[in-house]
Amino acid sequence: EKGGHEYFMLKEIEEQPDALANTLRGHFSDGRIVLDEQRLSDQDLRDVDKVFVIACGSAYHSGLVAKYAIEHWTRLPVEVELASEFRYRDPVLDRDTLVVAVSQSGETADTLEAVRHAREQKARVLAVCNTNGAQIPRESDAVLYTHAGPEIGVASTKAFLAQIAANYLVGLALAQARGTKYPDEVAREFAELEAAPAAVQKVLSTVDQVRDLGRRIADSRAVLFLGRHVGFPVALEGALKLKELAYMHAEGFAAGELKHGPIALIEDGLPVVVVMPSPKGRAVLHAKLVSNISEIQARGARTIVIAEEGDETVRPFADELVEIPAVPTLLQPLVSTVPLQVLAAEIAKTRGYDVDKPRNLAKSVTVE
Ligand code: F6R
Secondary structure, three states, X not given: OOOOOOOHHXXXXXXXXXXXXXXXXXXXXXXXXXXXXXXXXXXXXXXXXXXXXXXXXXXXXXXXXXXXHHHHHHOOOEEEEEXXXXXXXXXXXXXXXXXXXXEOOOOOHHHHHHHHHHHHOOOEEEEEEOOOOOHHHHOOOEEEEOOOOOOOOOOOOHHHHHHHHHHHXXXXXXXXXXXXXXXXXXXXXXXXXXXXXXXHHHHHHHHHHHHHHHHHHOOOOEEEEEEOOOHHHHHHHHHHHHHHHHOOEXXXXXXXXXXXXXXHHOOOOOEEEEEOOOOOOOHHHHHHHHHHHHHHHHOOOEXXXXXXXXXXXXXXXXXXXXXXXXXXXXXXXXXXXXXXHHHHHHHHHHOOOOOXXXXXXXXXXXXX
C-alpha cells in the first residue's frame, strides 16, 4: 500500500504530478475556466471587490502563494489570514467580498467557524477542499475540489500543491469574469498551469540527492529557510514541515528581513535553506538573494540552495545545490516545495521518528 516506499509521505510526494493534473482536469473548456458546483454566478464574480483567503497550516501557506497570482491577474486586493485569527476579529466583509476557505479535510474547526462568520456577514464563500461532502464545502456557497486523492501522511504534501493549483483557478476565474485578462491570456495561464505536473515530475529526480542531504544534516539543532516573493511562503512551508515531522526548531523568513533581525541567528554550521527566484524571470530579486547568501555564508551558515537549473551565479555560494526546472515565477512554488518536503521527511526518519504520524498531531483538527 505504500507502493514500495518506506513511508506514505514519500509515496504522496511522488503522487504530486497526478494530484496537480487531476485538480486541473476539466476546468478549461470552450476557451473558458470553469469551476465546479458553482453556485456563484458570473455576475457574483464580477461584483467581487475584495478577496480573503482563510485557512490553517499548510492550507494557509497555499493562500499566501496564491495572493501573488490573484492580485496580479485580477487587480483585486487579497488578504490571506489564519482562520483562527480571522474569526475572532471583526473583518470588513459584505456581499461583494469573496472568502476562499481552503481546507484539505474540509472539517477544520477554525476554518469552518470562519466560514460561518463570513456567511453571517453576507460574504460569498467558496471552499477549496480535498474531501467530498465535508462540512466546509457543505456550508459554503460554492466549492472547488482539489483532486489530490486521500492523504495518509499527517503532514500535507500533495494536497498543498493541489491547493495552490485550485487557488490559481479561482484567480483565473475572477480575472475572466472581471475582464482583467483577455480570454487568450487566461488560456495561456491555464496552459502554463497544465505544464506544472511535468515540471514536478522532473524535480522528483532530486529525491535521492535531497534524502542524502537530509541524512547528513539530521543532527542539526535548527534550520532556517529564506525566500522572497512566492519563495517566501515556500520557506514558511519548508519550516512547518520540518517542525512537525522532525521536531526541530525551524523558521521561515522573508529574505529581505534578514538584516532586521534574523541574521543574528546565523552561527557556524547552521543549515540555511534558500529558495532562489529565477535569474532570468526575477533578476532583481535574484541578485538580492545572492547577496544575502554570501552574507550568511560568510557568517558560517551551511547554505542549501534551491535554484533553477543552469543558475551559475549562485553556485559559488551554495554548500549544497538542489536544481529545480525552470518554470514561470508563479509556478515555482509547485516545484521548489518538493525538495523541502523530502528534506523534512528524511531528517525525521533519520532521527528515528514516524514520518507519517508525527507526535501530537492529527490529520483533521476538529477541535480548536
Ligand atoms: C501541515 C498540515 C496542517 C494542515 C492544517 C489544515 O502539514 O497538514 O498544517 O494543513 O491543519 O488542515 P486542513 O487543510 O484539513 O484544513
